[in-house]
Amino acid sequence: MSINMLGQKIGMTQVFNEQGNAIPVTILKVGPCTITQIKKNKENTHTNIQIGYEYVNPNQMKKPNIGHFKKNKIPCFKHLKEYKSDSWNNLSIGKILNIKEFQIGNYINVSGISTGKGFSGCQKKHNFNRGPMSHGSKNHKQPGSIGAGTSPGRVFPGKKMAGRMGNTKVTIRNLQIININVDKNIIIIKGSVPGKSGKIIYIHKTEK
Incomplete structure (x- = not known):
């Protein structure tokens, strides 16, 4: 089952391992994300799953978008992302995904919009x-x-x-998770990710 979530880049810092070596890390605030739509294809080989991130006031949205959320009886979200999944039996509209799906030591792919340089x-x-x-x-x-x-x-x-x-979509693959703070939805990963601090990032992990 693939794990896909939206988040936000907080910034970069460094941590020290047991040997005393400095490791450059990036701090990400990931989720929680809510499943807003599940669309099965005709062959039933995969399903398109749409997730929402960051609640928003309905007064700030257009009527078609409000109707999309109202039909499924879920809150309105500012950011939406759709991905394909081969396993959807344990998923349902309105289910909340959080960083409990990840574990320390896992490798993830992070996509974002790189910094524009003009x-x-x-x-x-x-x-x-x-x-x-x-x-x-x-x-x-x-x-x-x-x-x-x-x-x-x-x-x-x-x-x-x-x-x-710059200002293009860039994906950094196989970034290792160094630490996880479930209470604050914080993930610390080894290395850097594209974009400035505060930008939206997309995290993808495929379980083998």
């Missing part, structure tokens, strides 16, 4: 080499040639050029 050049975005820095050189940070001449006479799609950097 418009960046080729050296920063694609790790291009710079041009000669000697006197008289006029090619210090220019991208260089971007295509052929007369034939084909165009730039091929996917050419690495300057452009927006």
Whole structure:
């Protein structure tokens, strides 16, 4: 059974193990999440499960969204996420998921929106080499040639050029859980996760 939850990145710090080595860790506030919808496919091979995170005042939502929650007789949530699951027999609409589903030592995948860095050049975005820095050189940070001449006479799609950097979905896999605080819904994991502090993150764990 796969475990999927929404949470929030609190920040980074470091902890010390028994050998006295400093371990960089990220503090996450995960859940509690509520199952808001269960949709079975026609072949009954899997089910799409929708979870909600962070309660919100219905007055701040649009009527179609309010009707979606009202139909299932559940509170309104600010964030929704849908995922596929092969096991849904023990799940029901309105069931609350919390970090009790995780254990210390488990490995999880964390997805989030990376920090946006604005418009960046080729050296920063694609790790291009710079041009000669000697006197008289006029090619210090220019991208260089971007295509052929007369034939084909165009730039091929996917050419690495300057452009927006960051602000994309990034998934970090196999992050180990160092500690869990059930009372405060806090998970401490080894390593870093994408995005700034306070951003929404998506946690996925598949049990073997």
